């Protein structure tokens with residue numbers, strides 16, 4: 001029997017209600033702050049892929065160059081483990097790893113995990129056409145829903161690239177890393193991409209690209225509310241705003257309402273008014289210092305096997321062992 005190419009690990013009971021409730025909570029919180037996981041519907045995932053191709057968004061290219069240089073060594077250290085990638089998107093960077101795995105022999109199994117079904121089927125189709133010898137099974141779910149499956153995949157390497165962990169708060173990140181460590185078996189690996197603290201101008205340019213793709217990405221969250229929750233938000237009244245906060249070492253991304261907007265979300269039937277000039281935070285993107293983050297990860301159940309960086313020291317790839 002053929003393995004299905006995409007499986008659903010767990011499904012929110014009602015994804016629409018999950019989105020709606022989260023929006024209401026976010027609009028009523030102080031400061032107003034929405035959950036960034038809802039940025040990635042089909043439209044948002046496609047826009048994020050476009051962000052990764054913008055010249056100012058150095059993260060993707062820099063991480064890919066580290067993977068290109070070190071995938072063989074990573075494979076030597078991990079052995080022929082299965083690869084499970086969290087938030088795979090279009091999974092182009094993973095090519096370097098799959099190449100190294102195929103070259104060093106054994107069956108290569110790759111499990112991309114993503115909330116967006118569209119992004120996932122594109123990733124699976126792409127990998128199958130570029131690497132017919134790799135066995136690919138896409139898993140559609142939120143990251144945490146994949147944890148219960150990990151023990152049965154051991155030996156496994158869990159890849160979490162692109163500094164996506166930077167979109168978590170410090171508390172969320174610690175909880176995430178601890179549960180991942182608890183779900184993996186001793187000897188399994190965690191490959192983690194981290195964007196490092198750097199000059200403010202470089203960081204702010206990356207989140208304010210000239211072509212305005214990041215602005216479209218931010219606005220899409222509100223367009224999604226219009227599409228799915230019957231909101232009537234005037235998207236022309238929303239400006240994208242992103243700046244670096246050196247005190248917290250993170251880029252904060254917000255939507256600024258240039259005109260007052262009143263709209264209703266159905267479900268759950270709540271009316272919301274956002275005043276002129278108000279900000280609604282849509283994301284944080286934390287930037288890391290190796291001297292601080294490595295001990296923190298070690299305190300959460302991993303040991304750092306290798307730390308790879310690019311020559312400019314902009315980005316790091318950590319190979320951690322459970």
Ligand code: AVI
Pocket residue numbers: 051059162163164165166167206207214217253283284285
């Ligand atoms: C997915 N994540 C790592 C991106 C980042 O850089 O924080 C999301 C993003 N938002 C705006 N540009 C990129």
